[in-house]
Amino acid sequence: MFFVYIYQLNSTTFESEQERNFNQTSQIVKQLMENYLNSVQVSQDITSKSRTLIESFQNEDYQGLESFMQEVEEFDPSNTPDIRFLYQYGKIAWEDGRNEFFGISTEQLLQIADQIDFNHKWYFLNAESKLGLKHLMFRRVTVVDSYTGEVVGHYFIGLVLDDNFAFLRELSTDANLKEIMLVEDGVVIASSEPQESSRIKIGETLETSDSDLANANIVREIVLRIDGVDTPVSALFIQDTTKLDGFEYRMASSLILLLITVSIIAIWLTRIVHRKIDKEIMGVLHLADSFDSTKKNIRFKAQSLLSLIA
Numbered sequence: 001m002f003f004v005y006i007y008q009l010n011s012t013t014f015e016s017e018q019e020r021n022f023n024q025t026s027q028i029v030k031q032l033m034e035n036y037l038n039s040v041q042v043s044q045d046i047t048s049k050s051r052t053l054i055e056s057f058q059n060e061d062y063q064g065l066e067s068f069m070q071e072v073e074e075f076d077p078s079n080t081p082d083i084r085f086l087y088q089y090g091k092i093a094w095e096d097g098r099n100e101f102f103g104i105s106t107e108q109l110l111q112i113a114d115q116i117d118f119n120h121k122w123y124f125l126n127a128e129s130k131l132g133l134k135h136l137m138f139r140r141v142t143v144v145d146s147y148t149g150e151v152v153g154h155y156f157i158g159l160v161l162d163d164n165f166a167f168l169r170e171l172s173t174d175a176n177l178k179e180i181m182l183v184e185d186g187v188v189i190a191s192s193e194p195q196e197s198s199r200i201k202i203g204e205t206l207e208t209s210d211s212d213l214a215n216a217n218i219v220r221e222i223v224l225r226i227d228g229v230d231t232p233v234s235a236l237f238i239q240d241t242t243k244l245d246g247f248e249y250r251m252a253s254s255l256i257l258l259l260i261t262v263s264i265i266a267i268w269l270t271r272i273v274h275r276k277i278d279k280e281i282m283g284v285l286h287l288a289d290s291f292d293s294t295k296k297n298i299r300f301k302a303q304s305l306l307s308l309i310a
Contacts, residue, residue, distance in 0.1 A: 022220055025175060025176075025177070025220075025237070026220060026222045026237075028174075028175045029171065029175050029177070029180070029222060029235055029237055030222060030224070030225065030235075032171050032174055032175060033171065033224060033235065034225075034226070036167065036171075037122070037226060039078075039079045040079050040081055040139075040157065040159070041120075041139065042079075043072075043076055043079045043080070044081070044139065044141055044155065044157050045120075045141060047072055047155065048141045048142070048143050048155045049146070050068070052064070052068045053065065053068055053143065053155075054143060054144075054145050054146075054152055056068060057086065057088070057093065057143060057152045057153055058145070058152055060093075062093070062094055065086065065093075065094045066094070069084065069094075069096060081157035081158055081159055082098060082102065082158055082159050082160045083095075083096065083098055083099045083102070083104070083109075083136075083138075083156075083157065083158035083159075083160065084096045084098075084155075084156070084157050084158070085099070085109055085113075085156050086143070086153055086154070086155055086156075087113045087140075087153055087154040087155075087156060088152070088153035088154070089153075091110070092106055092109055092110060092113075093153060095109060099158075102129060102131065102134060102160050103129030103130035103131035103132070103134070104127055104129050104130075104134065105130075108127055108129070109156075111127075112125060112127070112136070112138055112156070112158070113140075113154070113156060116138060116140045116156070118140075119140050119141055119142055119154075120139070120140075120141060121139065121140075121227075122137050122138070122139050122226050122227075122231075123137070123138045123139070124136070124137055124184075124231060124232055124233065125137075125138060133162075134160060134162055135160075135161040135162055135182075135184055135189050135233070136158055136159065136160060136161065137158065137159040137161065138156060138157070138158045138159075139156070139157055139158075140154050140155070140156050141154065141155050142154055142155075143155050161182050161184070161189055161190055161233065162189050162190055163189075163190050164182070164190045165190070165191075165192065168180050168181070168182070168190055168191065168192035169192045169193075171192065172192040172193075172237070175237070177192075177237045177238065178193075178238045179191065179192050179193045179237070179238040180192045180235060180236070180237040180238070181235070181236045181237075181238075182233055182234070182235060182236075183221065183233070183234045183235075183236050184232050184233050184234070185232065188236070220236070220237055221234050221235070221236045221237075222234060222235050222237075
């Protein structure tokens with residue numbers, strides 16, 4: 001019973017430690033994603049306040065805008081969004097052209113601009129592109145001339161979540177994950193390991209039966225929160241539990257070895273005790289026999305003495 005109690009106690013401790021480890025990993029994933037979005041936001045806010053941007057915008061110097069945006073991208077490529085465009089008076093004044101790479105037309109950018117009503121907030125939008133359904137995140141800031149207070153236009157940035165391999169791979173490396181996927185409405189839209197995740201194909205509904213990872217991995221899903229608000233996008237991450245399972249196996253093996261060792265010691269001690277008891281019993285019996293012989297000898301001598309006296 002003692003060993004059963006010890007095993008149950010260790011198993012409970014192991015499960016608690018495992019849960020704590022996964023919770024910490026979840027927090028790391030959330031923090032890394034929030035940090036990335038915050039970095040992109042800061043870059044957008046700083047760019048929108050640049051005098052070069054404002055003056056080029058006011059003077060309709062689109063070549064100057066193009067050169068300035070290229071400099072911004074070269075200076076901080078890691079925080080450059082997937083799509084950028086400037087909006088003014090109901091039309092697209094400038095776009096970086098990468099929207100076409102994702103199959104999104106200029107007309108669709110206009111539609112996206114009309115759907116966004118507030119500044120400094122992320123909007124989650126779905127767009128039917130030439131390459132299929134795209135899951136997008138867009139944010140708008142107002143470009144204001146700080147000298148006159150005039151609203152020059154709006155600066156939009158967008159992130160394409162679909163097949164965002166580079167970001168997810170970096171995220172999985174930083175968080176020490178085997179794989180991480182982005183999920184929206186139960187559909188996997190991006191994965192850090194697209195070649196290895198053939199069991200859950202991009203664009204297919206995620207079901208428990210689709211994954212055969214349960215034996216060697218732990219799958220957890222966390223909701224992406226931005227500015228304290230839950231978003232429709234979840235991050236599903238996979239952690240390899242081989243090492244954890246190995247630790248549990250070693251723990252169980254150690255307990256079994258300890259049980260065997262204690263049993264052997266107990267048997268050995270029992271035999272030693274039995275031998276000592278047998279030895280003591282033999283000694284007592286020998287002493288009793290000696291005492292009985294001595295008693296008989298004394299009685300014989302006493303009888304002989306009485307015969308002589310008589």
